[in-house]
Amino acid sequence: MQEIPNLPKSVATVLDAFSSLGESFKGAITVNADARITWIDERYRQLLGIAPEAKIVGEPVEDIIPHSLLRRVVETGRPILIDIMAFDDKQFVVCRLPLRNEHGEIQGAVGFVFYEEIDYLAPILEKFETMQKQLTRAQAALSRERQTKYSLSSFVGASAPVRELKAIVRRFALRDGAALILGETGTGKELLAHAMHQQSDRADGPFVAVNVAAIPEALLEAEFFGVAPGAFTGADRRPRKGKFELAHGGTLFLDEIGDMPAALQAKLLRALQEGEFEPLGSNTVKKVDARIIAATSQPLEQRLEDKTFRADLYYRIAVLTIYVPPLRERLDDIGLIAESLLESIPRPRDQRGWVVTPDAVEQLTRHGWPGNVRELRNVLERAAAMAPSEVIDIELVRRALPRDAARMAPNQIAGDLADRLAATERAALVDALAAEDGSRSAAARRLGVSRSQFYEKLKRHQLE
Template sequence: MLQGIEGRRRDGKDVAADSAQLRELATRSLLAHFADLCEGVVVVDAQARVVWMNDRYPLHLGIDDPSRAIGRPVEEVIPNSQMRQVVETGRPIMLDIMDFGKEAFVVTRLPLRDDHGKVIGGVGFILYDDPRHLAPVVSRYQRLREDLAQAQRRLAEARRTKYTFSSFVGIGERCQAVKQAARRASRALAPVLILGETGTGKELLAHAIHSASPRAHGPFIAVNIAAVPETLLEAEFFGVAPGAYTGADRRGRDGKFKLADGGTLFLDEVGDMSLALQAKLLRTLQEQEVEPVGSNQLIQVDVRVIAATSRDLERMVAEGAFRADLYYRLNVITLVPPPLRERPEDLRVLAEHLLDATCRHQGLPVVGITPAAIERLERHDWPGNVRELSNVLERAVLMTDSEVLDVEDLERVMPAPRKVASPENVPATAAVSLSEAVAEAERRAIHTALRSHGGNKAQAAKTLGISRAALYEKIAALGLDTQPVG
């Protein structure tokens, strides 16, 4: 056993000795090959004096007697040489173009060190005697730079807004009021909270606010909190330090706050966030700094936050499901885009706008829509709001051969119309508009819900399937008496 260990030790020493010899041989061989292949080689000592040149170098320099160059400062022999800089700094100059009279050489310069790492001289090589030999390399480098610049442009475009206020289509009073409030919000830097049902245009408003704000040239980063697993949200928000955990990228990863630095971060479905993450988000909003996962270093960020949710945050705060301090931090400017069923006056212009966009996207001739078809649209509840309307119109367009959508085209893709009032309560001779009938139906539904819950508006809103804020808006718009009912 001992003999085996000793044998291995002896073998190890032999390997080390062989490695040193091979390294020395490789160094000499490399220098010899470079001297043969290159257009010129010069070696200088620690004082940058010429100690050796190969036969080709003097020819390029026009030196008749090479021996006269030995021992002289390199600048006297090669006026534009940078060899002194190499031996003084110990840093190589890997690729350079050196002018000499009317000629130009492609050169590389390397320091020479002794066994202790001390710089004892330097060696310079003329790789090419004509820079045009570098054309393929330079061309490839230029292509790589152009590809990188193009990728960066595409990334920057992807992080810009897609919509402006003109994209929020509507001619009604409520629609115009929301747009005006959003325009005012765009001029400020305070957080914005957008509350509303799904499909009412919350993300569209967030894009529009950013595009009209002083931060329009900065990034717009959107995060759908409901779509990201809870375990990944912290890393998604704050980033990951290099090698923070097994499987983490060695280079680290920037979080959405860092990516949105100087711009806007849109937090969609913020009501789906856990309480633990809410606390970290609150600190980030207050201090404007993030701490990547696995790091002890704080990174300053300058981010404006726009949050949106279809949940009733006030009720969640009351139930302890959402932090009150975070709610007040986000709820500085509040926008409530109305649901589609409350803006029937916008249906015609919305339908025409969506039909035009759908046909262009599908590469089809633009399809119109009849007044009767618009009337059919007005009789629908639109629980999915504008998103549902867009889906219905797209399906209708793809299933018809007509140039104008009519009621029959819509009936194939829509449920039956809802009843807005019972025949018993509406005389046959009464002539009321559709908007009046809808308003009356809403009054009755709200009265019924309030009576059922003893005037408790939070519970009434829950029963009606709307937010508390939306209920207050309806009460004000409809002029309802909300005194407790018994």
């Protein structure tokens, strides 16, 4: 090995050991504790195209080798045993080791180039690059998933209830307190949560949505708060972040929070009050800054009476409360909503677009819509599937509507406003009971009313 002046004894020992490998490595370099070059051999200079007279000793290593990771080795004290480093249009297989003195203190680092021609590694490199691209695409897709998909303009409607709703959402978006969105299923609660996040100061942060009702109870705590390595048999050896941590700096949307088990409600309350949580199987407390927007189609007041939902949690999340009106309370919007929905319903290639006739829209306004906009979309999809042309007329709508609703002829609900509202409410009760297989409690929850209110309405419409 060539003579190396003023090298620490530990560096010389390492280089002596590697010199016995002969041609196994093609160059070497050392840096001090500040990651400044202390020595580089002639072979490495030639690989890098550095002139022999160039003065590079004492320079930061990144100024000479931009992709060098020797500084990381110095700062962490951990070796990088095998890596591929790019330099101009070349690629080197390199090894990097920390250098310590007799007291174990970091004195610097040494780097070796094993191979400068790695054509025979092409299959491995190609596979590595493919995996990198897949990882990049997956990260980009995940990032897109954690951004909002809807704006306030996505909530279609021009009726007075919708104008008032949008004004409230805009005001609440500027606040940072927890928000509770109440409304029946299919009314667009998640859409409004997206819109609130998009118009808030947290818009650049993540938007993480969790459907509480869709996650098995046994997995809810891990899903919310994450899992420490080895927390239970079969757990990953690496920590797994929970939704709270993923939403840090942004918004956490809790859909169907009324279905949250009591045990998890207490832990959620602590996370909201203290801004901290403990991952499952960990004793480490983590801080989190996330705005909570919750939503439910269930009457939480009834859950409070039944003591299945904590009152302290309810008052914590209901700082800002938004009520989303059901479709039957804004029938004037059905025409606009139908046109918007039809734009996303597939059509034959020879058709320019769907056309819904005025009398078809009128027929749609006569239904109670217990499933709200979601049910309206299903009806329109059925009508479109049966349509022989791009025109969706009243007959197609009648055939696509639920059986009881389709049987209602125009003269059966003609009359003043009170008669029309009564007919619509009766149809909603019938549809809800049919959808829930006759269960009155489930039908009441579906319509967002208490059981006592539901029974009173059944009696009023002689549906007992």
